[in-house]
Amino acid sequence: MAEHPNPQHPAPASGGGAIPTVVADGVDVVYRVNGTGAGRGSATAALHRILRRGPAERTAGVRTVHAVRDVSFVAYKGEAIGLVGTNGSGKSTLLKAVAGLLPVERGRIFTDGQPSLLGVNAALMNDLTGERNVHLGGLAMGMSREQIRARHQEIVDFSGINEKGDFITLPMRTYSSGMAARLRFSIAAAKDHDVLLVDEALATGDRSFQKRSEARIRELRKHAGTVFLVSHNNKSIRDTCERVLWLERGELRMDGPTDDVLKEYESFTGGKGAGPKPAAGPKPTPEVRPGEGAGRVPS
Amino acid sequence: MTQAPHPPPPTGSAPPGHGDLAALAARHGLTVSGARPPLAAYVRLLWARRHFIAAFSTAKLTAQYSQARLGQVWQVMTPLLNAAVYYLIFGVLLGTRRGVPDYVPFLVTGVFVWTFTQSSILAGTRAISGNLGLVRALHFPRAALPISFCLQQLQQLLFSMCALVVILLAFGVPVAFSWALALPALALQFTFNAGVSMVMARMGARTPDIAQLMPFVLRTWMYVSGVMWSIDNLAGKHTGWPSWVLPVLQANPAAVYIDLMRFALIDSFGADRLPQHVWALAAGWALLAGAGGFVYFWKAEETYGRG
Numbered sequence: 001m002a003e004h005p006n007p008q009h010p011a012p013a014s015g016g017g018a019i020p021t022v023v024a025d026g027v028d029v030v031y032r033v034n035g036t037g038a039g040r041g042s043a044t045a046a047l048h049r050i051l052r053r054g055p056a057e058r059t060a061g062v063r064t065v066h067a068v069r070d071v072s073f074v075a076y077k078g079e080a081i082g083l084v085g086t087n088g089s090g091k092s093t094l095l096k097a098v099a100g101l102l103p104v105e106r107g108r109i110f111t112d113g114q115p116s117l118l119g120v121n122a123a124l125m126n127d128l129t130g131e132r133n134v135h136l137g138g139l140a141m142g143m144s145r146e147q148i149r150a151r152h153q154e155i156v157d158f159s160g161i162n163e164k165g166d167f168i169t170l171p172m173r174t175y176s177s178g179m180a181a182r183l184r185f186s187i188a189a190a191k192d193h194d195v196l197l198v199d200e201a202l203a204t205g206d207r208s209f210q211k212r213s214e215a216r217i218r219e220l221r222k223h224a225g226t227v228f229l230v231s232h233n234n235k236s237i238r239d240t241c242e243r244v245l246w247l248e249r250g251e252l253r254m255d256g257p258t259d260d261v262l263k264e265y266e267s268f269t270g271g272k273g274a275g276p277k278p279a280a281g282p283k284p285t286p287e288v289r290p291g292e293g294a295g296r297v298p299s
Numbered sequence: 300m301t302q303a304p305h306p307p308p309p310t311g312s313a314p315p316g317h318g319d320l321a322a323l324a325a326r327h328g329l330t331v332s333g334a335r336p337p338l339a340a341y342v343r344l345l346w347a348r349r350h351f352i353a354a355f356s357t358a359k360l361t362a363q364y365s366q367a368r369l370g371q372v373w374q375v376m377t378p379l380l381n382a383a384v385y386y387l388i389f390g391v392l393l394g395t396r397r398g399v400p401d402y403v404p405f406l407v408t409g410v411f412v413w414t415f416t417q418s419s420i421l422a423g424t425r426a427i428s429g430n431l432g433l434v435r436a437l438h439f440p441r442a443a444l445p446i447s448f449c450l451q452q453l454q455q456l457l458f459s460m461c462a463l464v465v466i467l468l469a470f471g472v473p474v475a476f477s478w479a480l481a482l483p484a485l486a487l488q489f490t491f492n493a494g495v496s497m498v499m500a501r502m503g504a505r506t507p508d509i510a511q512l513m514p515f516v517l518r519t520w521m522y523v524s525g526v527m528w529s530i531d532n533l534a535g536k537h538t539g540w541p542s543w544v545l546p547v548l549q550a551n552p553a554a555v556y557i558d559l560m561r562f563a564l565i566d567s568f569g570a571d572r573l574p575q576h577v578w579a580l581a582a583g584w585a586l587l588a589g590a591g592g593f594v595y596f597w598k599a600e601e602t603y604g605r606g
Binding site: 019020021022023024025026072074096097098099100101102103104108109110111112114115116117119120121122123125126127128132135136139140141142144145171 | 320321323324325327328329330331332333334347348350351354355358359361362365366430432433434435436437438439601602604
């Protein structure tokens with residue numbers, strides 16, 4: 001678990017004066033989902049719920065999903081931390097809570113500066129040209145207009161959108177899904193962050209773009225204090241991170257050096273998540289239920 | 300969610316107590332992630348994002364008709380068609396135009412000004428609940444969303460105003476210095492709209508059902524605001540009304556902004572048809588809604604985005 005101060009941890013920064021950048025203190029995140037209560041969908045059931053006001057009213061129609069349970073850890077400056085776990089184990093939720101985008105139910109998360117999630121997808125509009133999306137995405141991330149103007153060409157070049165013609169002046173809806181993903185990553189990666197949170201961004205685009213984005217992540221890491229990386233690709237975790245948090249069903253199962261945690265994790269998942277190659281199909285092994293393999297194909 | 304048949308035993312030492320971690324964070328000057336900034340800091344954050352607010356609203360506006368063959372022509376066509384429908388129903392069929400001089404400019408001004416308030420509030424209601432993806436992915440003061448949607452509607456209104464000027468001239472309304480009064484009236488109305496939008500955005504974020512209810516509320520509001528009929532004309536016809544009805548109808552913020560715009564643009568709509576202290580009323584509503592709505596919205600800043 002969160003061992004601080006722990007000598008066997010990958011020495012953060014200068015070893016001696018480790019500076020914490022993110023402190024999670026017993027964090028719980030709970031999603032509330034409207035309209036999944038028993039009998040929802042039928043109007044009478046909804047009416048029944050409304051009529052039966054009272055203390056039970058809140059719980060009647062609202063189901064809660066406890067996505068992260070009592071997670072505590074300390075991240076230090078200069079660390080790159082991988083988050084692993086099977087699908088639905090709460091990795092992305094934890095990242096969003098660290099970024100302050102999802103309110104925590106219990107506990108607290110302290111951060112140094114403003115952690116940012118790598119990604120601007122939500123701010124971009126498919127009906128606008130690539131150029132205008134570069135501008136809009138930059139502004140959405142909090143860059144100034146001067147910064148965007150200075151970086152504009154760099155972003156376009158990095159995305160490689162214009163390699164096959166003048167696509168940047170076309171609406172984004174005309175892009176192939178790979179092109180759009182590349183532009184999104186390029187915009188998102190244009191800003192330097194104090195604490196950078198990356199959620200499976202390395203998997204976008206073709207092989208050459210993946211290599212470029214991995215290099216860019218490493219570059220961002222140099223500028224950023226701390227990097228968190230969520231990925232189902234254990235190879236990219238090995239390449240980038242020296243420490244790994246393993247979440248399972250919202251609980252922090254393990255926290256330690258990459259090799260130790262990934263060894264345990266791989267034996268837990270049947271070792272199939274190890275390579276960059278997707279598992280061909282569910283191979284029944286003693287530890288894994290049939291069908292498990294499909295859930296962990298690196299996406 | 301995949302099930303773990305044999306959860307491996309937890310490793311490592313026991314987690315440090317909660318007090319230790321909080322103390323560690325305090326020692327290094329870390330701050331709570333996602334906490335609500337104080338009001339003054341919030342205003343500064345919002346100001347720092349002004350370019351984003353402007354770019355987002357323009358982008359929304361442009362994206363709106365980008366698939367249509369006629370493109371941005373619809374920005375002007377839509378309000379004109381709206382006005383034509385109202386003219387057909389209220390002007391011709393129901394005959395509300397009787398006794399109202401310059402009925403077409405009167406009606407079109409009313410429809411455009413009302414549409415501005417109506418669509419701002421509708422957009423505001425969905426500002427948070429309809430943009431959860433954005434709220435959960437990026438950091439910015441959330442008030443940027445409702446304000447940005449109101450700004451989009453303001454831009455839309457400016458397009459409509461261009462059409463309105465053409466209509467005014469076509470119906471022989473002379474150009475006058477009083478047209479300049481449209482600007483302060485619009486500024487006050489925008490502030491009012493933004494304030495109400497922020498109130499609705501907070502309520503809509505907590506209870507999305509409100510978005511289903513708002514069209515009915517807004518339609519009722521429209522019918523009492525004298526959009527397609529003249530409030531003082533009607534009061535003249537119904538002499539049996541209690542004395543408080545007319546002042547209340549005229550003090551209604553939507554009616555105030557509509558009448559101010561008519562007063563500014565249409566020469567036959569004289570000051571005698573405005574309620575007393577109309578500018579004070581307009582400013583008062585703007586201040587009340589703007590400041591109140593902003594503070595009300597800010598009070599729940601950290602809860603936006605909860606699923």
